[in-house]
Amino acid sequence: MERIDDKSRKKFAKYVSLNILAMLGSSCYIVADTFFIANGIGADGLTALNLAISLFSFIQAIGLMVGIGSGTRYAVSMSRGERETGSRVFSNAIMAGIAAGCLIAVVGLLFAGRIAEAIGADQVTKGMTSTYLKVIMFFAPFYIVNHTIVAFVRNDGNPKLATIAMLAGNFSNIILDYVFIYLFKWGMFGASFATGIGPVISICCLSAHFIKKQNQFKLIKTRFLLHTVADFCKLGISSFVNELSTGAVIMIFNFLFLGLGGNTAVAAYGIVANVALFAVSIFTGIAQGIQPLVSDYYGKSMTGQLKAVLKDAVVVALVLTAAIVAFSNLFNDGIVALFNKSGDPLLQSIAKEGITIYFLGFFPGSLNIVLAGYLSAMEKAEKGFIISLLRGLVIIAPSAWLLSRFFGMTGVWTAIPVTETITLLAALLMLKKTIYPPLSSSETPQLPV
Structure with missing residues (x-):
């Protein structure tokens, strides 16, 4: 059995724990938006936020x-x-x-209203949804550049600074949410503006890596090399699809819930989806935490260490999943009540059922996220992409629609664990072929004559 040495295990614990903290901080600002909007603006604001988040996932x-x-x-x-x-x-x-971010910003400034209508906003929620989209899309260059510098600083041996920067940006957003919504009374504009400032603060913190001359990389004068961009985008495609799948699922579920229960059902789904971000951020933190280790071991052909890191990552993911599911079931009522200031019984009922069923999907889902990141870090981007695509679009869309036809809103919730379980079976098959590839004819052992 493969084992990881003490030095490597400490490195594993450091990278994974710091990335989990960073991703938890990252999810905090979305949950904070949900909390402050639900209590400071109301259920219609919560519906508008959930509609807008589907596009924010694209950025x-x-x-x-x-x-x-x-x-x-x-x-x-x-x-x-x-x-x-x-x-x-x-x-x-x-x-x-920068190029991609600027393009998104221009599109947002020109077409935010039409986009809001396209993603399901009605006359009640269109104005708030459009405002949130316009501001968030304006800050797109900062979001993308921040993700890039965070990844390089983390891979440059400074995961602590990367974590501090992300936490600083995210917690500043929480503080500004309160200031802009409750004190300045800026409504949805205040919520989105607070969110947009977050990555700017994070980038300022990351500049310490360069000021202290700890960087082994730097900006150099070079042509824009399309093949280089295509190469690293290929390696990041599973992360792209993984995050985009979140937005796709939100959008699909929004339309289904609008048809089944109107704005109240969408608001309830918004509560469940945003609370679920805490769990997803933990699993994403594990996947991102092992990435520098896996890429390093892969580059050095250290097969034993690669297998050991995967084993530890799977164990951590399953233990944390069990804790999350147990906690969410024990405190189901209280969790929903935090976002239901008006005490709407229908909102409470729909969200409670959602948490109970939705969170069961984290058992297979956590492993899918870890395996997609693991395979991509080994330059097996196509396999990570397939895992992300299966759970994000290929299976979830038809299963959610089909189950909703038979079981209504309960069917929509059930689509999550069903999708994640089917995806995991495919992921395990791909992993087996990666770690234990079939022998070619030239490698097949020959019996002695």
Whole structure:
């Protein structure tokens, strides 16, 4: 049985714990938005937020694809002593991130209203949804660049600073949420503006890595190399689809719940989905935490260490999942009540059922997230992509629609554990073929004559 040595285990614990903290902090600002909007603006504001978050996931997905993909390529390059390549990858990642972010910002300024209508906003929620989208999309360049620099700083041996920067940005958002919504009475504009300032503060914190000259990478004068961008985007595609799947699921569920229970059902789903972000952020933190280790071991062909890291990651994911599911069932009523200031019994009932069923999907879902990140960190991007695509679009959409036809809202909730379980079976098959590939004819052992 493969075992990880004490030094590597300490490194594993450090990277994983710091990334879990960072991702928890990242999810905090969305949950804070949910809490402050639910209690400061009301159920209609909560519905508008949940509609807008589906598009916000697209911005985050691009940031993660560029950041995780380029960070993975940087880690592999540095493990092979290719320092110049690392700086070239960083420079192209920053250029690509700024270009994509500016394009999103322009689209948001011009078409936020039409986008709000397209994702399901009605006359009651259109104005608030449009406002939130316009501000969030304006800050898209900062989101994407922040994800990129965080990934490079983490892969450059400074996960502590990467974590501090993310936490600083996210907790400043929580404070500003309170100030802008409750004190300044800025409503949805205040909530979105507070969220947009977060990555700006994070980038300022990350600049310490360069000021103290701890960086092994730097911006260099280079042409925009499309093949370089395509290469690291390929490595980050599973992260892209993984995050985009969150937005896709939210959008699909929004339309289904609108048809089954109107704005109240969408608001209830918003509570469940945003609370679930805490759990998803933990599993994403595990996947991102093992990425530098897996990329390094892969670059050095340390097969035993690769298997040991995967084993530890799976154990941590399952233990944390069990704790999350137990906690959510014990305190189901109280969790929902935090976001239901008016005490709406229908909102309470729908959200309670959602938490009970939805969270069961974390048992297979946590492993899917870890396995997708693990395979991508080994330059098996296509397999990570397939896992993310299965759980994000291919299975969830038809299963949610089909189950809702037979079981109504209960069927929509049940689609999550069903989808994650089917995906896990496919993921385990791909993992087996990666770790234990079939022997070619030339490698097949021959019996002695």
